[in-house]
Amino acid sequence: MNKQPIVWVFGDHLSPTQPALRQYPNAPALYVWDTAMLARNQLSLKRIAFVYECLLELPVEIQRGHPVDVLSAFAQAHNTNTIVTVDSVSPRFQQHCQRLSEKGFAVERLTPEPFVKIDQDRDLKRASRYWRQIQAVAFTKTESS
Amino acid sequence: MQRAFKTRAELIDYLRDQFPDAAQRDDAISGMRGGRQAGLALLQQIDPKAYGASRNALDGAVSRLSPYIRHGALSLTEVRDYALTLSDNPRADANKFVFELAYRDYFQHVYAKEGVSIWDDLEPYKTGFTAQDYADQLPADILNAATGVTAMDAFIQELYATGYLHNHARMWLAAYVVHWRRIKWQAGARWFLQHLLDGDPASNNLSWQWVASTFSHKPYFFNLDNLHKYSGKQYYDRTGEAGHAIFDASYETLAARLFPNLPPQPKRPQKTTKKGKRRQRPHYHE
Numbered sequence: 001m002n003k004q005p006i007v008w009v010f011g012d013h014l015s016p017t018q019p020a021l022r023q024y025p026n027a028p029a030l031y032v033w034d035t036a037m038l039a040r041n042q043l044s045l046k047r048i049a050f051v052y053e054c055l056l057e058l059p060v061e062i063q064r065g066h067p068v069d070v071l072s073a074f075a076q077a078h079n080t081n082t083i084v085t086v087d088s089v090s091p092r093f094q095q096h097c098q099r100l101s102e103k104g105f106a107v108e109r110l111t112p113e114p115f116v117k118i119d120q121d122r123d124l125k126r127a128s129r130y131w132r133q134i135q136a137v138a139f140t141k142t143e144s145s
Numbered sequence: 146m147q148r149a150f151k152t153r154a155e156l157i158d159y160l161r162d163q164f165p166d167a168a169q170r171d172d173a174i175s176g177m178r179g180g181r182q183a184g185l186a187l188l189q190q191i192d193p194k195a196y197g198a199s200r201n202a203l204d205g206a207v208s209r210l211s212p213y214i215r216h217g218a219l220s221l222t223e224v225r226d227y228a229l230t231l232s233d234n235p236r237a238d239a240n241k242f243v244f245e246l247a248y249r250d251y252f253q254h255v256y257a258k259e260g261v262s263i264w265d266d267l268e269p270y271k272t273g274f275t276a277q278d279y280a281d282q283l284p285a286d287i288l289n290a291a292t293g294v295t296a297m298d299a300f301i302q303e304l305y306a307t308g309y310l311h312n313h314a315r316m317w318l319a320a321y322v323v324h325w326r327r328i329k330w331q332a333g334a335r336w337f338l339q340h341l342l343d344g345d346p347a348s349n350n351l352s353w354q355w356v357a358s359t360f361s362h363k364p365y366f367f368n369l370d371n372l373h374k375y376s377g378k379q380y381y382d383r384t385g386e387a388g389h390a391i392f393d394a395s396y397e398t399l400a401a402r403l404f405p406n407l408p409p410q411p412k413r414p415q416k417t418t419k420k421g422k423r424r425q426r427p428h429y430h431e
Contacts, residue, residue: 011216011217012215012216012217013216013217014179014181014216014217014218015181015217015218015219015220016181017181017220018217018220033146038164038166038167039166041335041338041339042167042170042339043167043338043339043344044167044170044171044173044305044308044339044340045160045161045164045167045168045170045171045172045173045174046171046173046174046175046307046308046340046342047308047339047340047341047342047344048160048164048167049156049157049160049174049175049179050175050177050178050179050212050216050308050342051179051216052156052160052179053156053178053179053180053183054179054180054181054216054218056148056150056156056180057180057181057182062146062147062148063146064146086217089253089254089256089257089347090256090346091260091261094260112217112220113220113222114222115221115222115225115246115247115250116247116250122254124251124254124255124258126361127248127251130247130251130254131244131247131251134247134250135244135247138225138243138244138246138247139229139235139236139239139243141225141226141229142222142223142225142226
């Protein structure tokens with residue numbers, strides 16, 4: 001089994017500077033057009049074109065189908081069971097990760113840079129309350145920048 | 146799938162061929178190009194101070210970064226960090242800009258907490274109606290940009306052609322759909338997600354819920370004066386021709402008309418800020 005993982009690029013992180021591509025620059029990387037999602041949500045061609053143009057700037061192979069099936073085959077073709085990706089709040093992304101884990105893949109979900117770092121629980125009742133909670137640190141530049 | 150294209154036109158032809166269902170639904174391609182490079186070029190042009198002063202106007206100094214942020218071609222933090230470098234006093238000059246970025250962060254956290262429940266009414270409507278009083282689907286005249294309400298038809302056409310709408314246009318259109326036409330916000334949210342390049346269930350749905358009042362204390366609506374003020378009067382037509390008479394009234398009168406089951410509103414604007422503006426709130430960092 002190859003120790004080199006594959007990188008799964010999800011639609012929330014279409015930058016060459018995103019953590020998984022940066023951390024594993026030599027790993028085979030894949031983006032999957034989720035055909036069932038496209039059909040269900042009836043996305044317009046202009047949305048597809050915008051994302052496709054983002055993908056053309058990334059070192060990724062582009063495939064389509066069910067993400068779990070396509071990723072499984074891609075990982076097996078590269079003789080690895082480790083899939084590295086960047087975390088997303090998307091419920092569909094979470095489902096895919098769970099299914100991949102159930103199929104025996106080790107899914108490493110890297111954390112994107114948070115907008116703000118705060119110690120207490122976030123007050124999400126209303127945006128105004130959240131802003132009051134974070135505004136003291138929202139004007140602080142990210143350490144890595 | 147193919148990665149090398151000589152021209153954008155060649156790419157578009159390829160996509161029409163590969164995604165025929167999408168092309169059949171709507172063949173339009175936006176003038177906004179995808180990709181980090183295009184996003185970085187826009188980022189270089191931002192003016193947070195001017196944004197703060199003019200963002201509510203259709204011709205205001207908005208950034209149009211939302212599609213790039215939504216797909217992570219630019220990260221929220223790098224946009225904020227860059228904005229902070231543009232002023233010696235960013236807490237004053239970039240306040241509104243950073244505030245709107247924080248809105249996206251807020252919506253993402255709510256999405257993480259609620260998951261698919263963001264498709265449900267997070268709270269009851271505060272309109273005097275229940276969810277059953279609202280239609281499930283968008284009618285043909287809205288889908289065809291043929292409502293006869295000039296401003297709304299223009300916004301719908303712009304949505305279809307460009308995949309982008311100024312935030313204020315989104316709010317006006319959403320309020321028209323939910324409150325004037327009494328259609329469930331979910332129908333409008335699904336529709337926007339089909340077309341908006343920055344379509345994201347979190348920002349989109351929660352903003353529709355804010356307009357509808359299922360994620361806010363009261364419904365958002367507007368009147369013709371508001372439309373005129375922020376549209377540069379391009380929709381300044383009080384004649385019956387424009388179909389704008391439905392908006393041409395005071396807030397008290399409109400509230401009584403749109404929400405007849407609610408007790409009469411006190412005779413003052415719905416809610417004012419220190420500057421006397423009605424409450425404004427973004428769908429996106431537009």
